[in-house]
Amino acid sequence: MYKVLTLNQISTIGLDRLSPESYEITSECTAPDAILLRSHKLQAEDIAASVKAIGRAGAGTNNIPVAACTDRGIPVFNSPGANANAVKELVIAGLALGSRGILPGISYVNSLGHMDDAGQMAKLLEKEKKRFKGNELAGRTLGVVGLGAIGSMIANAALSLNMHVIGYDPALSVDAAWRLPSSVKKMENIHSLFAKADYITLHLPVLDSTRGLVNADLLASCKPGCCLLNFAREEIVDVGAVIAALDNGQLRQFITDFPVPSLIGRDDVILMPHIGASTDEAEDNCAVMAADQLADFLQNGNIKNSVNFPNLQLERSGHCRLAIANHNVPKILGRVLSILADADINILDMLNKSRDEIAYNLIDLGADVSEGLLAELAALEGVINVRVIH
């Protein structure tokens, strides 16, 4: 029986993938085998020694101490693309809110509760509606920073709204490049994207290299009157610099899913409570993906969509499987194999892959391994953890 600790509310459609015969799902547990979470800020010291894997039902993993997990040989999984459509739809809504007087228009109408004559109200609205005029998106240029799962969907949607789309992504994957229509113009650097776009939308992860990326220097290069949308992460944008750019007219509007107190109460800011992925569909998709990945790791040692371990899948064969995480240095696998050979244990299949400083091995054996042999493998220099899976 595996114990899975949930640290946020996870869709039941996802949790139902973990059958009650094999899994106990609990929101309180001192020795879980795995943790399943959404945006809960997880501290390294709160990850019990029993934890073998962490599943993030969502895209961003900046709420998880990934480096500490890697050191401890714990794979961290996310659910890439599973909530991309939800974010895309909210960004399209953001573009509409940023181009038309929708929110002030609604507030104005709601302020007329004291009127009881429909004819008079209609007359007043016809007189006042010029205050809420906007511009169309068609013909404007949208700059998309980060052309992954979300950015590429938004680029496609904006093209279908007859916008011009330019994009910047210095680490674009081959798969993401295939998803992008050729009419999306790739920019050489982020400054030229900021200089050309009427609307700029951010869809990149927060990393050491992207923290504070949108700063006073970058904002100084944007087209005066530009509208900036941040549905990526708070830390990517220097809010003080955004407020200064709004005050001096460089930016016309800031629309974000990450409110902070200094942004509240401004007419040129639209704030949402981190609801980019808050749809039934996205929550179900993310939970299903995260639960399936955790189950395949716990039951088979397979790894798919980990942010710190190599992807690795091997059909099951033989009597049992060893899953070994080790530091990515020479000779460790050789030593493991020689211990197995000395114990007369036949290897039926195996796979070994590395990613940065970590290596991971799946080894299918023709016979069971004793506790003593497992301890011998675990004690090898460079081995981080060893698991036998029956």
Ligand SMILES: NC(=O)c1ccc[n+]([C@@H]2O[C@H](COP(=O)([O-])OP(=O)(O)OC[C@H]3O[C@@H](n4cnc5c(N)ncnc54)[C@H](O)[C@@H]3O)[C@@H](O)[C@H]2O)c1
């Ligand atoms: N508001 C929300 O609720 C919500 C929901 C989902 C994701 N997100 C955020 O959006 C981010 C993107 O999600 P995704 O699913 O598209 O991820 P993704 O991994 O598919 O795409 C991210 C893209 O950003 C690119 N990138 C990395 N560094 C960059 C840089 N310096 N400049 C430009 N591009 C860069 C990567 O190459 C990649 O193509 C997530 O990391 C998360 O922080 C927010």
Ligand SMILES: O=C(O)CC[C@@H](O)C(=O)O
């Ligand atoms: O879980 C959420 O509600 C938000 C998730 C989102 O920020 C993500 O990075 O996928």
